[in-house]
Amino acid sequence: MGEYDVIVIGAGAAGLAAGERLAASGLSFAVLEAKERVGGRAWTDRHVFGGIPFDRGCHWLHSASRNPFREAADRLGMRYMVRATRRSADLFLGSTKADAQTAREAWNAVEAAFEAAAAAPGEPDRPAIAGCDTSGPWWRLARHWLTLLSALPPERISALDLAAYSDTYENWPVSDGYGALVARTSAHVPVHLGVEVRSIDMRDTPIRIETNRGTLRAGHVILTVSTNVIASGAIRFLPDLPAEVSEAAAGCPTGLAEKVAFLLDAPLAEFGENVYVDTLDPDRPDRPPVNFVANHLGWPLVVGQLCGETAEALEGEGEAAMTAFALKALKDMLGSGIAKRVRTATATHWGSDPHVLGAYSCATPGHAGARAVLRRPVGERLFIAGEAVSESAFSTAHGARETGLAAAAQAIAARS
Incomplete structure (x- = not known):
């Protein structure tokens, strides 16, 4: 599949956003996604109910007035419901x-x-x-x-x-589907679907990424998988991730x-x-x-x-x-x-989905600083993005998007 300046692993809200910024940078890049669809935990299913959009994952535009996906929905003409509260009636x-x-x-x-x-x-x-x-x-x-x-x-x-x-406290449901909104927002980003990453080898330059479709190489990597996937060992890191990073992923798990x-x-x-x-x-x-x-x-x-x-x-x-x-x-x-x-x-089955292993992240007692640890570059060549690393918008799609843009900016700066 070749060699790139930057490889992005995962095509959820964070990975797609990283791809957007990289596409505008002039750098060569590839976005790899293990599933046969984009969006990650943003997934609008129109098949199970005969064309009715059903969001299996995220659904609300949280903090809607300042949510970049609300702005994208307006631009794309996608509908959402303006609600004063999510308080149960x-x-x-x-x-x-x-x-x-x-x-x-x-x-x-x-x-x-x-x-x-x-x-x-x-x-x-x-x-x-x-x-x-x-x-x-x-x-x-x-x-x-x-x-x-x-x-x-x-x-x-x-x-x-x-x-x-x-x-x-503005939580507005997306009538046309949040997953569909995430996909359309980044529709111009090329994504390689069905590519499972098995190892990331940073012992040499460029970084070597082993996948089910072969070997790729990149100067820098943006990793957007969930903390549970990082902690599970599904992706092998060579050398091992620093202890503080592994501990941070384990201390900020993806719950159910x-x-x-x-x-x-x-x-x-x-x-x-x-x-x-x-x-x-x-x-x-x-x-x-x-x-x-x-x-x-x-x-x-x-x-x-x-x-x-x-x-x-x-x-x-x-x-x-x-x-x-x-x-x-x-x-x-x-x-x-x-x-x-x-x-x-x-x-839904997010807990047993091998590419996600949970819903969204929550730091456990004593690990409130885990997100800050995960935001730091690993060896100046690996950047972690996704809702789990957001400082104050974790567990949301817009928080994931913001971290993807930030990680891409770091990778671009490192390449210049």
Whole structure:
């Protein structure tokens, strides 16, 4: 496949952004992607529901007013929904719909838990749960949301890392699909699909990259795979990565968050368009909470979100177990008759996807500095990019994009 000035490994939001900047630089480069598609964890599936766009991965334009993908959507004419809040509108306690006051109290408790979980400036790091009141009636729901938005349970979330996330609280769903938006934004970037990188050998110059399609060489490499892939050993590094880099990848793992989606015969008449609903059974503490998006983007879709230990256990059992769990929660909420209205269902499998091994990153207690370590060049020739290295927009597609642009700028400067 040849020799290049720069090779980019991974064609998610970070790798594609790096390719954009490299394409404008005049340097020779190649973007390698193990999958047969671009986008990484940004993936709009239009096949499973017969043309309806379903984002298997990222879906919300977080901090939308300053999100570069929102600007790209405007430029490309791709639709999104402007929402004032992602606060859930309805709460079901078992099979009973809570009144508006109770639903507000529950969500207020969720928001209070997020505030308490994050460390204040100057505080030492600690598990996020240490700051929370776990005795209240809404703790299980708050724990679910803490886990969902970090992909790790609060016992494993660094309070300092949580506090570092910067958010404008504008979370706008992309009607035409976030994955499709990411792909179209970088449509001019050439990508070599189906190329799995097996080793990166930096013992000599140029760097030698072994793949399933042969050997490539490059002066510099931009690596955009997830921290779990780095830590897994799926890519062999010669010599080994510096200990601090390996420890940083392990200390900022890619946690678990999965979706289960149901296509119904028609939209749910009980709800408006794209309504967020929480479910919690006070009488069954063994049943984890589930949150749904009803009438997803106006389509007859209901999308449930699983996370943390629940996602790990169910995804390990397989799609049938994931679907059965979410359908049981739907039955509790809407009655057993809802099952007859399901036309087809699907579930995501980010945890077992060998090219991803998780959803998005979260630093664990004591490892709040891991992202800064991962941002540093390795031997001045290897640059790591992706949402995990973002300083304050981690776990987002726009955070990944920004790091890809930054890594490419570093590689360009190193080549000049």
